[in-house]
Amino acid sequence: xxxxxxxxxxxxxxxxxxxxxxxxxxxxxxxxxxxxxxxxxxxxxxxxxxxxxxxxxxxxxxxxxxxxxxxxxxxxxxxxxxxxxxxxxxxxxxxxxxxxxxxxxxxxxxxxxxxxxxxxxxxxxxxxxxxxxxxxxxxxxxxxxxxxxxxxxxxxxxxx
Amino acid sequence: xxxxxxxxxxxxxxxxxxxxxxxxxxxxxxxxxxxxxxxxxxxxxxxxxxxxxxxxxxxxxxxxxxxxxxxxxxxxxxxxxxxxxxxxxxxxxxxxxxxxxxxxxxxxxxxxxxxxxxxxxxxxxxxxxxxxxxxxxxxxxxxxxxxxxxxxxxxxxxxx
Numbered sequence: 001x002x003x004x005x006x007x008x009x010x011x012x013x014x015x016x017x018x019x020x021x022x023x024x025x026x027x028x029x030x031x032x033x034x035x036x037x038x039x040x041x042x043x044x045x046x047x048x049x050x051x052x053x054x055x056x057x058x059x060x061x062x063x064x065x066x067x068x069x070x071x072x073x074x075x076x077x078x079x080x081x082x083x084x085x086x087x088x089x090x091x092x093x094x095x096x097x098x099x100x101x102x103x104x105x106x107x108x109x110x111x112x113x114x115x116x117x118x119x120x121x122x123x124x125x126x127x128x129x130x131x132x133x134x135x136x137x138x139x140x141x142x143x144x145x146x147x148x149x150x151x152x153x154x155x156x157x158x159x160x
Numbered sequence: 161x162x163x164x165x166x167x168x169x170x171x172x173x174x175x176x177x178x179x180x181x182x183x184x185x186x187x188x189x190x191x192x193x194x195x196x197x198x199x200x201x202x203x204x205x206x207x208x209x210x211x212x213x214x215x216x217x218x219x220x221x222x223x224x225x226x227x228x229x230x231x232x233x234x235x236x237x238x239x240x241x242x243x244x245x246x247x248x249x250x251x252x253x254x255x256x257x258x259x260x261x262x263x264x265x266x267x268x269x270x271x272x273x274x275x276x277x278x279x280x281x282x283x284x285x286x287x288x289x290x291x292x293x294x295x296x297x298x299x300x301x302x303x304x305x306x307x308x309x310x311x312x313x314x315x316x317x318x319x320x
Contacts, residue, residue, distance in 0.1 A: 011260070012260025013187065027171075064263075087298075111304065126286055143274060144271065
């Protein structure tokens with residue numbers, strides 16, 4: 001099936017998917033968070049075709065999610081390292097992980113996260129940057145932002 | 161390109177992608193969070209082929225993300241409503257939105273979220289369920305969980 005570009009959509013979820021919406025991409029990013037930097041290690045872990053992996057990695061470099069850092073001159077070989085933009089995908093990956101832990105991990109979570117600050121085995125909770133209380137689907141209201149000034153209300157957002 | 165199934169992967173990120181990793185799926189879920197329930201409205205908003213939309217919606221029903229609720233008997237027509245499992249995708253969608261706002265919204269965020277509890281226009285911050293302090297890629301440590309008892313250390317996770 002042809003990949004449709006979301007680049008013209010006036011939506012930040014679509015813009016995130018434009019970068020990480022390919023099937024393999026978030027698993028490549030996941031492995032990078034676990035410390036993987038080498039092409040061959042990504043390839044072995046993911047069992048992905050080398051040409052597909054190469055395409056995905058180059059696309060992530062172009063998008064500014066990875067940077068290539070040469071670790072060998074002869075032959076020329078690169079580490080693929082997360083940039084700050086790439087590391088900022090951590091909340092996306094972590095939210096996916098927690099949902100998978102909750103609904104699709106019948107033998108228990110494959111990975112536990114320990115928060116270094118307190119030593120707790122922890123899950124992340126999303127809280128409001130304004131008041132520190134939990135944010136969820138049921139206690140937020142969506143309004144049109146600067147990027148969509150033609151819309152005013154949530155009902156407009158659902159109709160547009 | 162053939163869609164590879166991630167269902168046998170021992171990873172909760174992969175299991176989440178198994179459900180929402182199709183190109184259109186998170187945008188369907190996004191629209192559901194904005195209040196869309198009707199097939200024709202999803203179709204108009206997304207500009208997606210009807211047969212593709214039908215497949216995606218049915219898959220989300222099978223996965224327990226949506227439930228179908230008849231709103232007309234003659235002809236038989238359904239609302240597609242998020243289940244609790246579906247609503248628990250909110251942190252995934254919100255994290256994608258915030259990343260897109262930060263890196264791919266040159267005209268400003270298309271949508272603003274207001275936290276009803278405090279009235280602030282707010283972004284979500286991920287905090288530790290144990291101590292309430294911020295969690296990020298740099299202050300957590302990944303360890304093998306019950307679902308992968310054969311692994312012990314982060315370095316094992318990166319090698320496996």
